[in-house]
Amino acid sequence: MAGLSDLKASFLQLLQKREVTVQQVTELYNSLQGLDADKKSILEQAFRDVTRDSMVKDKGSYSSYVSLSIQSAEKGVCLHTLPFILLGDVLDSVTLEQCKQVFTFMESQVHVWVAPAFYSAGKHLLLRMCNDILRRLSRSQNTVFCGQIQLFLVNLFPLSEKSALNLMSHFNLDNVTQYSKRASDKEDYPIDYNLYSKLWSLQDFFRLPVQCYSADKWKTFTESLTDVMEAFASYKLEDTSGSRKQKEALPPAVIDDSHYFAKYLTSERLMHLQLGDNHFRRHFLIQILVIFDYLTTEVKFKAANHVLSDAQQKWVQETTAKVYQLLEETPPNGPVFTAHVKHTLERERNWVSWKNDGCPSFIPDTATTLSVRGRKRQAGDLVSTPLQAKKLDLGNEELSRLWNLNPDNLKACKAENRVYVPELSSFFEEALEQFDPEAQIEDEYKLVNKPNFTWRALRLLSRRSTHFFQGTQATTKTLPDYLTAVIQQTAKDTTS
Template sequence: MSPPLFSLPEARSKLTNVTREAVTSKNIKHLLNVFSQVPGSENEKKLTLDQVFRVVLEEEIINKVSCENCLAIISLAIHGVTEGVCTATTPFVLLGDVLDCLPLDHCDRIFTFVEKNVGTWKSSTFYSAGKNYLLRMCNDLLRRLSKSQNTVFCGRIQLFLARLFPLSEKSGLNLQSQFNLENVTVFNVNEQESTLGQKQVEDRDDGMEIEEGEMGDDEPPNSSSIPIDYNLYRKFWALQDYFRNPVQCYDKNSWKTFLKYSEEVLTVFKSYKLDDTQASRKKIEELRSGGEHVYFAKFLTSEKLMDLQLSDSNFRRHILLQYLILFQYLKGQVKFKSSNYVLLDEQSFWIEDTTKLVHQLLCETPPTGDKFSKMVEHILSTEENWNSWKNEGCPSFVKERQPDNKPLKVARKRPAPEDFLGKGSNKKILMGNEELTRLWNLCPDNIEACKSETREFMPTLEQFFEEAIEQADPENMVEKEYKVVNNSNYGWRALRLLARRSPHFFQPTNQQFRSLPEYLENMVIKLAKELPPPSEEIKTVEDEVEEDDEDNESLLKENNESPEILQQKLVTGELIESLANKLGEQWKTLAPHLEMKELNINAIESDSEDVKMRAKLLLVAWQDREGVNATAEHLIIALNQAQLSELAESLTNDTENGS
């Protein structure tokens, strides 16, 4: 018998009933049993259960049941993903449905559940499937929330996103350092509509509300003594446009305006200081004990609030901190900042002096001004590290772990120059291999070796363009598509060669060329007229190979000796024995000139107390290290450098007698 076919209405009915029971009992076991018994493929049953979860959640939202049932359905979906009975995106779809339908006070409780399960969202099962859903859900919430009324909720959302996504997440780094130009501060720009010049006493006699400067016993100190007029009001709020878009400061005229407005505002802050009175301290303690949050929403630019704002310590700190952030951007190195945005010396000096003034004003602003200033300085220093990290391309902070079966690398001490450079005038460089050492030291001066004519690899114009000149001749009847000038690789090398060897490359011309092959054809015609005709003597490949072999043989004769001659020059065991007996206590004088390290010298001293044996060990160690280069000639040179001329002469005689 064939297995029963999948029936969507029947499966949806069964799963809906068992899901409602699971929400009430908060147990998923019965749901798993029913899911396994429903006929059909796993994919069909998963999609059906996904739809059932959304239908049951919709019923709960319509019936206005408590948030606990909504959270229970979402928890069932999370367990369902873990058990493999529903898709990984289902919990995030349910969260989006709930937050879209419920009011903000209920959304706060739902989001608390989201915060507590941040570890679940970051797991491999959910992260890749749900990160975009969570980001979209948080952005939708932020659009609904008021930045002034729901400040704490907005902050919780931002902190959640910071915990969810890694530091290297490109969407949250603002790599191109763009500014939020939509953050516009609106204030009264019409002086005729301003009320700052009117007298407030007449309004008070008429029974109208108390306006600025008339707060009674709770009036902040010095508020009534600050001369506030429309001119100060306009300049003060006009500075917000520079804080919003600091690029304006690089413009000469805009900088003059910013400088003028800033000096006047900072003079007001400097002239009218706030006092850390007992009343203000008592008010701050009440706020702290009551657990209330002190924050500023988008600036309130009413003229009636101007005197109160200037007398408020939090407001002053807000404005002064904006100055420090602006100065840090103007002075800092930003990767995507235009090359034209450079400060003049006068601007840099003014920023340095003003930065000191701002920190001084922060220290003088109660309460605990010194502590607040140091904290701000620390935060801005970490911001510089953040900018440097972004300028370097945001390298990963995660270090690769060593495999368990692989031993950790021990940090090696950096070798001293004398460890790989010889001592004395010849300074032989040891490359760690006999053949590499021989090749590297063929020429004592490597700079001169690099300047050798044999290292000239750039061809002449005749050699390189010989084939192109032949193809350009009409008599050869070479079709255009088969010419070498059409090869992009050939064209690139031709331009580089012309720039180095041909004066025609830099001559101005009114003739315009549509393509590189067309330009090269014109240049080949010019070169063909100037270059001498090719020689009629044509060398065969065999002749060139024979000449190369002869050159190589002559080069080997210059730099190398035959094996028989080389064998005669090598130091023998008898010669080492004889020299060691004569060397005796002077072996330690010779050791540095044989390029022996201090470590090897100490090892020789520990191996034997007999000076003749130590001399023999020294010569044997040198012979083992040099190999085919351990010749009597090199040993004689070392003896002469150690001022052991008698031994050098004796060794010379022994060598000649032996030969």
């Protein structure tokens, strides 16, 4: 135990110095006696101790220790998980406001996290850290920071990563909307309580759409939704975005056309204002389209009886058209906004189909094709891998293109368009015409006296004509005379 204590003391003494370099850490690591596993474990604990102490004295010095741990891991004197462990310790000891600064540092090192050695060692630790921060944040008050974390995870993990997928299509049943269950008798509100109750009761169907497959629940859903849609149609909204004079009178800092509501208030006093609010209407109409998409789309984990009847599907289709019409009538830029909604829902259907197919990877796993446990690719791999993909790289773009015109080259050679042996009649047609005395073709210009023609003619006759092989009694003086005799005999057989 004394030896291990001495090791830790040596590492602590070095790390506590200012501007310590990775070379110094490496030299000390190599100079100390002991097993590599023990030295790495002790160095890791020393890093954690000095990082923890630095958070008390100077909360910004953690970044230098994390950077040093990254360099040390690259040198092989510590594990690749150490930088993630240090960041986890830091995040556990700072406030939410300070978490933003730490997370900004994490984003700046994303090129390190995606490196193979660090990614395989720390991807789950990074995911756990991000989820811990999200649990501490408020979705309504820290929306920007929450979005920043989500974008970081999207950029870090590939599309094929299933850790963030809702594979079983579970619903968020914790999202319960509270509203008044009975009409208030103290004040006279401008909106009928019956309409108020129907509008907010629909949130329970949006939260758990499978209720609509029940006959009694379906009746409640359709009646409430019909009344709410009629109320929206009766409240015509005006486009107030064009009040240029009012905007010109305000300072630029006051003008803000964007609004965000994490969750709308459900007070009866606000109901008449919400019916006239274009943002509120758009949120509600999009919720309707989303639940309709779920009810009519095939989802892998739906029960067998979760299917709409023909009459129900017809009602959904008709109501969908009304929803899109209300969206187009909702200012500002109703038609443009509606087109974006349709496009988004279409993309969502593609994701549903992807999940139904078992979430196949969009990008092939190149790790197995480039190396197997770090070994160098063998010559057989270079050939077998392209052959399995039915494509071969010959090292030349044009040769590769020609070779890969057909995945099966032997089959391609037998294709009809590759039959190059002509018919006897067509090939010797011109030569036969030249034999006619009326053609008045001099011997030196006849085809049988041209070497190119005679060579091709002999090859063709050897394959197609029985007269190519003459008996031993037959005698010819020259090759043109021989071809003339054979061509004429072949022509007689063909015409007879």
